[in-house]
Amino acid sequence: MLRVFIADDEAPARGRLRELLEDIQAEIPTQVVGEARNGIETVERVPASGAEILLLDIEMPGMHGLEVARHLGRLPEGPAVIFVTAHDRHAVEAFELNALDYLLKPVRAARLEAALKRAEATGPPSGQTLESAADQLREADGRGRTHFSLAERNRIVLVPVSEVVYLKAEQKYVTLRTREREHLIDESLISLEREFGERFVRIHRNCIVARDAVRAFERAPAAEDEEAHWLVVLDGIEERLPVSRRQWAAVRAIIAQP
């Protein structure tokens, strides 16, 4: 019995997939272990469902399917993913180029069967493949990630990009700071800066801060052996972060713009 999870925002579409799975029971026995109606629900429910295969509609409210797959990719034993779309030209191109499996709505039983068998054989997609598909999609239609994610035991913690105050590189990890707390995420600051360059501004070699969160600048008291420098005051947190001399002009210019 293959454990399948169905994610689609339209009830009739979920019903249709259940019906088709029922029709091909003889060829490939499956069991539906869970359903979700939007992207965030999918990320929340899939880990505990024990699903081996995720049938994932990509045009769901809240979060694009490709992003859902990326977050679930952090699970140690995540599901294989079969994307489903009615018509998303850009996503289909990204899938094709990265050899990700997808089905077109309305889905045919024979196609579904073939895709399930392939997915069972190949297992979950690699994080790299998903990332490169996501990069492509972002370039094509400008839709980027809405959340950061980290795996915590057998669940995924989502942090909305809009809540992040700063991202700071520390050795192997990046510290992600929200007003409430800190998380460690396993990504590189350089690629994060590239992905979210519009929202964040680099203030230091190892730190980017949310433009919206910058409140003011303070003069740091000069130490014996170095020149005085500026500190940035951020909305909602006590901590002050140093602005490097190299970045100072650029940071000030950006903040000066209304």
Place this chain on the structure above:
Amino acid sequence: MASINQNALSNALPDFRNLGVIARVLVGVNLLAFGAVLAAAAGWDDLLDRLMRAAAFIEPILLASVLVLVVLSPLLTRLRFGAGAGVVLVLVTGITALAMLGVARVYGVPLGDELPQALLLAAIATAVLLGYLRLLTKAYSPALAEARLQVLQARIRPHFLFNSLNAVLSLIRRDPVRAERALEDLADLFRMLMSDARQFVHLADEIALLERYASIEQLRLGERLRIVWELDAAPSDAILPPLVLQPLLENAVYHGVEPSTEPGEVVVRIAQRGSRLHVHIENPYAERHAHHAGNRMAIDNIRERLMLFFDAEARLAARIEGNRYIAEVEMPYRPAPKPRRGAQGG
């Protein structure tokens, strides 16, 4: 046959009764004359002198020619362009010849080279203006407008088509009756989308179409979509361009309801106010969901279509008010001219 000819590229002379055409002829001839005089003049004093003489010679002939063309226009527009242009040429040179001979006779001045020169000038001016007006007609021809309409119309959202088909498929076993109704609704909707986009439609039919569309969306989205219809003040005898209302409602659902995890309310209000027809469609708006580009294209598309039908008399405005997106259309209220034809008549 007649109706096809009406829509083909107009192959007739311009209508000389049209004020725009008359103005273009008057300005055009005077510009040509001014150019000719300027080229021949030997200085500013000479220019003024020559201009006066040219005006005294040209204006009466020009006005007489325009007058004759206006009077004969109903007959001229029946001719094909080539034949019509020949007739106009003969008329104008004829008038010129008559005028010159008349003046020569009255004042007893002998005519020498002036006559053939004047005739040639009149012929050239006429040919140039006819060519110019021909270009104008082509640029604004109804055939071009039609081609644009067809292109605009072809932008049916595939997203909607495939998701609807999928929803219908899911119904076939569980609720065959509802599946049948949904397919009928889809058929009506697509018949409309593929029908002649140049003909006005009745508001009552357009509203029925909106309701068919809404019932398909309702099937897919269930309780996520709530539509409030405010149609009590809608004049059902009004006519309007096809496919103005449906794309606006589709927009409201696609941008306002589908991207949200929460249920959304769409308001459709259609009312007559004096001699204007007002349409107001509003939906929830959340900035983070907005796919701006697609929406702007749909709005531009509808605006362009309104332009083609009403020129400056129609207006489409979209705005954001708090967390609501509001699209408003205003167009002249035009009651249907004749008793309605049967549904199969078209």
